[in-house]
Amino acid sequence: MIQKKIILLLALSIVIFVSCSEEYLENIPTDSISEEAALSSEESMALVINGLHRMMYAQNVLEGGSSSRSGESHFIPSLDAIGGNIIHSSPGNGWMTADLQWQNHTLASSTTAFNFWFQRYHFISVSNAIINTSAEKEFPETENLNNVLGQAYAYRAWSYWRLVTTFSKGYIIGDPSTDAGVPLILDSGAPYDSAPRGTVEAVYTQIEKDIDIAISYLLKASTHNNKSHISINAAYGIKARVALSKGDWENAAKYAPLARDGYPLLNETDWLSGFNTNELSEVIWGGYVIDTETNYYQSYFYYIAFAFNGSQNRSNPKLISKELYDKIPTTDYRNQAWLPQAPNTNPAASNDQGGSYETDSNYNNENDFWDAWEEIIIKYGATTGHNTHPYMNVKFKQKTPGGIDPDDVIYMRSAEMVLIEAEAKAMMADITGAQDALDVLGSERDSAFDKTVFDTQTKLMDEIKWQRRVELWGEGFSYHDQIRWDEGLNQTNSGASEVLYKNGFIVDKPSVNDEWIFKIPQSEIDANPNITEAHQN
Template structure:
């Protein structure tokens, strides 16, 4: 891992600590040394803002736009997001379950490096914050956010590169190296159990330091930390805790209206968003953007030729009275039947393919600017409902599910399903609601479910015939990048 940490820098923004607008809406200008960052809490907050910004940054290629790119990678590996054509090639290899299995893959290297860079910068902050001049409450806020980021990044890494957590116990299988210092020498892989123990320790400490306040939704507060811990608890099969934390995470956040569903999922000011990245208009990332690959309307080669679609199988599960059904057009290829909005928002040169999405809308045909959602009230409601149902509390789970489903579908009546049927109903609602937001691969892995794309509109030539993958195979673990293996004599590769 030493190559990851050799050149860790803290991205600096010219900002005013007390003003959220100045704090977020300035252009990153330089890298600053740790010695100057930790002279004050104001400078330390600048370093923390570098992590916030990192979630939107382009790495080595246009398809490596930090968190948005990893979200796409995870979803194209699932059954619910359909790559309608090969387009210009971006993410096709992931849809075929090939790229993540190559230790020489530049994309796997990017993902590994990206999350460890978040960890490295968080560790620099944690190592220096005590010496900074400033109020203790500011030190607590900075420390809490850095701890939450470190936990979140380790959580993503262990889900991708480690074996799934087994709630039955043991979990001595290899996870990823735990890194708690800004070091330059790589260590051995910790067990999955050890990684999750550290994730929970960091989140507990963060929750103890944070409150509901923050400068902007791109920052982490106690709601975000509890939401992350709810995800962790569900992944570990601790459903009672997951239900409690998911409920607490959404306190103070309401569901968006049915009309707002059609606003483009591009505005962090949406009342339902708990956490998301805000992209400033004059910080255009062009083709290195989540919306350059997922939106309906940005005029990139990828969007024009390869509009992202929903699985027809999942689409057919959506009630006709559900407001979300209009987020995809099953008749897009037919000019007489297609949603007029598809034509209104796209140029004549855009491909119109059945089941294509209109969920994500970029700022314009020439602008891929858009805020990226990482945590929403709807996710927390569904996680709470799922966790209650898996805990055997069917009545409470049905009540929580009704809160979301009735807001999306005026005709929805409270379910009478129980047991496995109730869990399945909740999971279908989760797949519909969170389509394209990066959750499905993680859900399949944590629940030890197979990939099954059969009977749907997946294109055989696009996915290279990859319609199925049994649960629990070695293919669910990403290969450790060759650069890490070469740099770290303690590193062990995953079986292929």
């Protein structure tokens, strides 16, 4: 939200996000609500916060942005495509092909980089307006106001964390005291001044300050049961994520267990149910997609769910890496979330083995080949227009398979928090503590899991990395995980096609390859006098 023309839209964006059905607006035309009115009370500011909850998943409705990159619904699968964990089986309809080929985030004019930047700064500008207006008007403290302010500070912390970990060099692998971060803007209202890039360290300092303030407010806030809101548990989870990303192992290990308190791990039945609802016990934070306001063919499940009836999926089922899947023990029920023997029915499959039993090495006759396809179509509710592919994903299932109905988008689960605690303790060389943390997840997923096998830091980290890639597959973590671990990409044995993946097939590790850093949008450089081409990544 650095560009002046974008900041001037703050009042309009608040209007768009406030539901017309609310009593507050019953007698006021939506196009006449001013920024002052929208921030006039804790009740009206709560409605503005509700707008941010929707912006997390919905189509971008802000003037100057593009609806083709719709919040976390788009960026969760996009980051896993860039990070190499989601394997595309064919070009499909072209969506995200440039992401996995590393031709999108490396381009300053790309819509992906612009919308990621644009939307996160929108969250920041709205949070600034709430925080600053509340201080200026000295509203009396109430549990509801604490809730609003806690979420505003948490959203600002989360937004800056998403920006600095994406548009700057990784904290652990770089020099945060001198590496260029992102512009820090805490003011709201005229004169809408832009800002230069702060250092990575300065941005992290503000993030940590904000999330600590958020926690202090949320501890005094009214309780709620809506997981689309940022609760105290979600704030603890953000704190744990921030700490992990900068190598603050002590705080990562401290806050991750607090975040998952009260959110028990899924059992086998629930884990295999499709990850389509926030009502799952593990979900700490997620978006409740409103039926009448969904983004349909730009929704999360459009990109990720096999049976979604869209052109992205029918010809392009998403795959898990063969190397990754083949290490899943037979005693681990997660092996049912992908289908290694699914027939390759797509003649346009990028591995050139699709369309017939004669090219698919798993089958030697036509009847078995098409019978296997039919069994999958029927079992998972796809249409006869859907293709299948070896190692295809069925982890994500729609509530109404074969259609385009909206489903919830999950942002944070307790399994992630278990793995944060395990990684932090492993990095502190607390072998017993890391084993115990890892056992919480491992024993639930794998009936034969034995924590004692992982008796060194190296063995623990290898297992934790594997667990994150399997457990969190498709949930948007691999891009930032690779940066934190300083690991490059090599898809040689993954099942990905080098012809399809191009520049994204083999990528040097982040510490020696600045292409891991998203380009600053060209429109930002053109509009912000404090950032020139010399400041580009």
